[in-house]
Amino acid sequence: MTAYTATVTVRLKHGVLDPEAKTTQRALDRLGFELSALRSADQYEIDLEAPSTGKAREQVTEMADRLLANPTIHDYEVQISER
Amino acid sequence: MTAYTATVTVRLKHGVLDPEAKTTQRALDRLGFELSALRSADQYEIDLEAPSTGKAREQVTEMADRLLANPTIHDYEVQISER
Numbered sequence: 001m002t003a004y005t006a007t008v009t010v011r012l013k014h015g016v017l018d019p020e021a022k023t024t025q026r027a028l029d030r031l032g033f034e035l036s037a038l039r040s041a042d043q044y045e046i047d048l049e050a051p052s053t054g055k056a057r058e059q060v061t062e063m064a065d066r067l068l069a070n071p072t073i074h075d076y077e078v079q080i081s082e083r
Numbered sequence: 084m085t086a087y088t089a090t091v092t093v094r095l096k097h098g099v100l101d102p103e104a105k106t107t108q109r110a111l112d113r114l115g116f117e118l119s120a121l122r123s124a125d126q127y128e129i130d131l132e133a134p135s136t137g138k139a140r141e142q143v144t145e146m147a148d149r150l151l152a153n154p155t156i157h158d159y160e161v162q163i164s165e166r
Contacts, residue, residue: 047120
């Protein structure tokens with residue numbers, strides 16, 4: 001078994017309203033910053049052991065499908081690195 | 084001016100309690116997944132224009148210092164890429 005750290009980034013799908021991002025962008029505008037867009041995402045860093053990178057990716061993808069992301073509104077991305 | 088996308092990842096400092104991560108980890112445990120640790124982070128993707136990568140990084144670092152991160156409890160990391 002090898003120790004891996006998986007990073008799961010969960011983003012809202014294109015077209016899904018993101019009031020938190022809107023509020024943050026407006027606050028930055030008010031502070032005088034000029035930005036064209038701001039998107040927010042949730043990131044999970046998961047330490048786990050698995051026999052291979054492929055198996056680690058499989059497990060973490062299942063975690064994302066079952067709990068971390070809501071397929072109706074979210075897209076997600078999994079990155080695996082050895083710890 | 085060049086168009087950049089900056090990614091700001093805001094993490095809780097080591098030792099700061101993270102009840103959201105604890106709850107998520109416990110839920111994954113209950114679903115039968117085996118993981119050694121789970122940390123959560125907030126990520127902001129910011130589209131902006133700047134004369135150089137250095138200037139873009141400077142602006143985004145200031146946004147993080149002034150609004151996106153709370154230096155008492157957060158560490159953050161800025162990545163800049165051309166759009």
